[in-house]
Amino acid sequence: MELKDKVAIITGGGQGGGEGIARVLAREGARIAVVDLNLDAATRVASSIDPDGKRAIAIRADISKRAxxxxxxxxxxxxxGTIDILVNNAGVGGASALVCDVTEENWDRVMGVNAKGILFCCQAVIPAMKAQGKGKIVNIDSIAGIRMAYFSSVDYTASKHAVTGLTQHLAWELADQRINVNAVCPGGILTPAIEAYASAEKREALIRRTVPLGRFCKPEEIGEAVSFLASDRADMITGQMLAVDGGTLTGYGEDLRAVLRQRLQEEQAH
Incomplete structure (x- = not known):
């Protein structure tokens, strides 16, 4: 258990990828603060990790609010008593829209959570990490933070590029405090939200176009990458973006712009 008795905060930990990360870090011995906007969801995950509440607690927070x-x-x-690890997993997707149709409201919402929210979380925990002389921050970015979001909107792409820049800047600024800052950049993750959003047939078609390894990532596989970056084995790694994407970044295989435009037109029609 390479994270034995470390304390990890996981935002957006009440479902999907965040839940997978929480379970992997708990398996590796960490004590977990499951943070989510939905307290019931956070409580469910924390209770399933430790019903006694000694090694896992639930906290409600809207990360776009500093307080x-x-x-x-x-x-x-x-x-x-301490904070050793912060996993900035909470995030939102942009509403499906071409660039000319992105609204100011949606732009502010996506940037407020995906970029400003991460900044606020880092600002909240850095003093404790500095005081103890060590810490690990892992931001859940996206392959959209390396390339672009081919099935989302420009607000999402911009927000994830902001996460990439924030990761690299903080890694440099905090290095002499022995606080490592890295990012995990998932491709598609098979979560209940994805299953509800797209039929198995549509998911299979997307996978054939975009994922050389032939499937979406499991939430726990994101957790394995986070666990490594949060461990002592990664003490000399900082400012890096680790893609966990089944090879998607090697090339999409076809021009998807026509596919994207058709999909958005169909959604708007409904």
């Missing part, structure tokens, strides 16, 4: 992230850090310190 919530400060309370998140304070509650974690009160429960466990």
């Amino acid at each position: 919530d992230t400060e309370a998140m850090a304070r509650q974690t310190l009160e429960a466990f």
Whole structure:
């Protein structure tokens, strides 16, 4: 158990990829603060990890609000005494829209959570990490932060590029404090949200076009990458983007612009 007795905050930990990350880090011995906007979801995950509440707690927070992230850090310190790991997993997707149709409201919402929210979470935990002389921050970015989001909107792509820049800047700024900052960049993750959004037939068609390894990633596989970057084995790794994408970034295989435009037109028609 390479994270034995480390304390990890996982935002967006109440479902999907965040839940997978929480379970892997708990398996590796970490004590977990499961943070989510939905307290019931966070409580479900924390209780399933440790029904007694000694090694896992649930915290409600809207990470786009500084006061919530400060309370998140304070509650974690009160429960466990330290913060060793921050996993910035919480994020939102942009509404399906071509660039000329992106609204100011949606832009502000996506940037507010995906970029500003990560900044607030980092600001909340960095003092504790500095005080103890070490820490690990892992941002859940996206392959959209390396390339672009071919099945999402420009607001999402921009927000994930912001995460990439934030990761690299913080890695440089905090290196002399022994705080490592890295990012995991998933491709498609098979979560309940993805299953609800696209039929098995549509998912299979997308996989054939885009994923050389032939399937979406499992949430726990994102957790394995996070666990490594949060461990002592990664002490000399900082400022890096680790793609967990089944090879998607090697090339999409076809021009998907016509596919994207057709899909958006169909959605708008409904």
